[in-house]
Amino acid sequence: MKKLAVFALLLLPFIGLAQESLIQNVNGRNHFKLNGSWNYIIDPFDNGYYDYRLNENPNGFFKNRKAKNKSDLVEYNFDTSPLMVIPSDWNTKNGQLFFYEGSVWFKKDFNYAKKAGQKTFVYFGAVNYDAKVYLNGEKIGEHIGGFTPFNFDITNKVKDGDNFLIVRVNNERIPEGVPTINADWWNYGGITREVLIVDVPEVFVEDYLIQLEKGKYDRIVGNVKLNEKVKGEEVILTIPELDIEEKLTTDENGYATFSIKAKPELWSPENPKLYEVVFTANGEEVKDQIGFKNIETRGKAIYLNDEQVFLRGICIHEEAPFRQGRAWNADDAKVLLGWAKDLGCNFVRLAHYPHNEYMVREAEKMGIMVWSEIPVYWTIHWNNEATYANAQQQLSDMIDRDKNRCAISVWSIANETPHSEARDIFLGKLASFAREKDNTRLISMAMEVTGQGNNLSKVEDNMNKYVDIISFNSYHGWYGGTIEDLAKRQWEIPYDKPFFISEFGAGALQGKHGDNDEKWTEEYQARLYKETLAMFNKVDGFAGTSPWILVDFYSPRRQLNGIQDFFNRKGIISNNGVKKKAYFELQDFYKKKAAEYK
Ligand code: GCB
Structure with a gap:
């Protein structure tokens, strides 16, 4: 039992902050980007996060406080702090930060028009290494790992009008990290990839897979998955160039599979053919460019198509x-x-x-x-x-x-x-x-x-x-x-x-x-x-x-x-x-x- 508790504790950062499912192809959705200037505060001792007893401070920098009057004491101010273009690594953006490994806070203001019947997400392409994310002063999530995307549902937290997004980024190397403390590349810190605000219908195609059936050349197979376990939703899959239009209906898990007879032109380095593929559900049209190929090994050789x-x-x-x-x-x-x-x-x-x-x-x-x-x-x-x-x-x-x-x-x-x-x-x-x-x-x-x-x-x-x-x-x-x-x-x-x-x-x-x-x-x-x-x-x-x-x-x-x-x-x-x-x-x-x- 004790062992189990220790194990659970170890996993806490992963279970407690279980990651939300990734939205497939965010650029193919209704979105706008938060690229551009963000205010930033360098925080080498993490005092925007911990108090002087090293306890998590409930009124950390993420509150974005401003002095209310001339006798009020607030020892930070995002609005007067310098600006950095995001996406970027801080090491090459500010000479003082070339060798820096630690915390930096970033803030971006944005305006949002709330729409009924929509869900809203904030999506990060990547943040190196530990990202704590706050919207309008409230924590919305955390992510560990410097090179993979993550998104958070902000439907109930984003406001009509002015909003502020704050991210505390920490790129300290840690022995138990992935990677660990020793590697042969620069440990670039920062919000290193794009940040998107994504609008989708309340029930939407969160994920899909489309490819050739393994080892075959005359069948396109795949699946779609809704964000919720809704049965009976209609999803239409079209590949205009192949004259394909398939009506899919989701099962009780919000899931549907397909297997379509088709002989697409194959993708290869000599002929990188891509087809436009569209998934339509609940008024959302998600377009993608898809190629079809098979790769396998036989004995000591590799075969492409x-x-x-x-x-x-x-x-x-x-x-x-x-x-x-x-x-x-x-x-x-x-x-x-x-x-x-x-x-x-x-x-x-x-x-x-x-x-x-x-x-x-x-x-x-x-x-x-x-x-x-x-x-x-x-x-x-x-x-x-x-x-x-x-x-x-x-x-x-x-x-x-x-x-x-x-x-x-x-x-x-x-x-x-x-x-x-x-x-x-x-x-x-x-x-x-x-x-x-x-x-x-x-x-x-x-x-x-x-x-x-x-x-x-x-x-x-x-x-x-x-x-x-x-x-x-x-x-x-x-x-x-x-x-x-x-x-x-x-x-x-x-x-x-x-x-x-x-x-x-x-x-x-x-x-x-x-x-x-x-x-x-x-x-x-x-x-x-x-x-x-x-x-x-x-x-x-x-x-x-x-x-x-x-x-x-x-x-x-x-x-x-x-x-x-x-x-x-x-x-x-x-x-x-x-x-x-x-x-x-x-x-x-x-x-x-x-x-x-x-
Ligand atoms: C390696 C590593 C690579 C290094 C390279 C080197 O084996 O995989 O990350 O940069 O050697 O230059 O030593």
């Missing part, structure tokens, strides 16, 4: 091209993915957390398959139930948001995790959860090389049975082993599954030239690319790669003065957008691979 494919990938962090800071909009996505496309990619690994929705949608339009990952990175607290619940929630939300994006080809549950029984149990549960939720995508994770003999490297991982693709990161010739060694190295990967090199790479300062055995030069990086690709190309089952990484990115772990200056320099494009020699090496390899797999 029944044709063997080589994944010509690249890893990308969600960092803005040219200006650094968090990327968040379609223009950022177009630049990053445009580079990938020019490189000859048909695949990107969005590392190490779910990127913003624009990124996935733009990839889909451009014909790029996507690997999407949760930040179960390095040494997560495998024995902590709350950590598991957090990881699973992030996985669940990642899948929920993007399950209709046919570009998504791989769900990744982790990166470079240390082997142990506890880790196997944790990751095994995550993998099973992902597969149960979506059996139409491949499941993988970035594993590590586990044995390096004289000329032989091995990859062995108990997680092999849970994944569809054996993916691993290999830094031979950079962190260990010599670059000369690559030419004669053999590999033992004892599984009848395709293998994918989810990372390899070397640091190079753009413009630094020298011999090809001199670290940090473009020549070294280019040579490492050439030899690593040649090495893996000889190994049976080599089904693709996503080298590390498209662009140099900020990382607090990279201090080498004059070379790194807080940038991880493994980009094949510099932070200023200049291509390094390795870019062209990879481009050449992908040209050959594209021809080989025609």
Whole structure:
């Protein structure tokens, strides 16, 4: 009993604040955005939240108090505090906050016209890491995790006329967090993605799924789910270009499924065909762009729409091209993915957390398959139930948001995790959860090389049975082993599954030239690319790669003065957008691979 109570306590932040179901495709609903200037107050000691005894203060900053008269004491004022453009990370918006990890309060005023028979939600694309949200001085919810969306029903709290929304954002790293305290990217804090006020009918299609029947090419299947368990609601599904109009009727759970005979043109990198799909219910018309494809593995090969494919990938962090800071909009996505496309990619690994929705949608339009990952990175607290619940929630939300994006080809549950029984149990549960939720995508994770003999490297991982693709990161010739060694190295990967090199790479300062055995030069990086690709190309089952990484990115772990200056320099494009020699090496390899797999 006592054990149970402790367990319940541990889970409290997750159960107590059980997340509201996500609204599918918010941009396809009636909405307006709260993008633009928000007032902010930096709060390093959290005294806007706690009193001086460190008890939660019922009259914290979220009350947005103003001095009533000249003798009244109020030690903060949102209206006179500075402004920050949202979405953004605070680190690159205010020099004082570059290294800051702690709390910042944000306030936005907005005007709202209440409508009868409507429900209203506030939707956040992402806030890193812990968001406490208040509307008109009252708490409406809390969310943990920096890269997944969440929404709160504010129907009964939003007022006709003036409203104020306050968010206390805290990005302190915590050991039991997901990610944990150690990671190789900048811990950007803030309201990093868009905030929407969404209007929907009282009973509405909260969620839907539409895709090809797994492994078939002549049937479109899926389901719709209302926000409430209402029986007998009519939902109309139309796909005008395919002459489809289906009347669905919800069951007592507010749920309906469909299975329609149809032979849509398939989505592929060569032909990224998307269809307009419309769900209509109770006067709301939700439009989406949907592509249809099948991806699967057979033995050591990957098949897209029944044709063997080589994944010509690249890893990308969600960092803005040219200006650094968090990327968040379609223009950022177009630049990053445009580079990938020019490189000859048909695949990107969005590392190490779910990127913003624009990124996935733009990839889909451009014909790029996507690997999407949760930040179960390095040494997560495998024995902590709350950590598991957090990881699973992030996985669940990642899948929920993007399950209709046919570009998504791989769900990744982790990166470079240390082997142990506890880790196997944790990751095994995550993998099973992902597969149960979506059996139409491949499941993988970035594993590590586990044995390096004289000329032989091995990859062995108990997680092999849970994944569809054996993916691993290999830094031979950079962190260990010599670059000369690559030419004669053999590999033992004892599984009848395709293998994918989810990372390899070397640091190079753009413009630094020298011999090809001199670290940090473009020549070294280019040579490492050439030899690593040649090495893996000889190994049976080599089904693709996503080298590390498209662009140099900020990382607090990279201090080498004059070379790194807080940038991880493994980009094949510099932070200023200049291509390094390795870019062209990879481009050449992908040209050959594209021809080989025609
Ligand atoms: C890795 C990590 C990645 C790092 C990279 C590096 O294996 O997965 O997050 O940034 O190595 O540059 O060391």
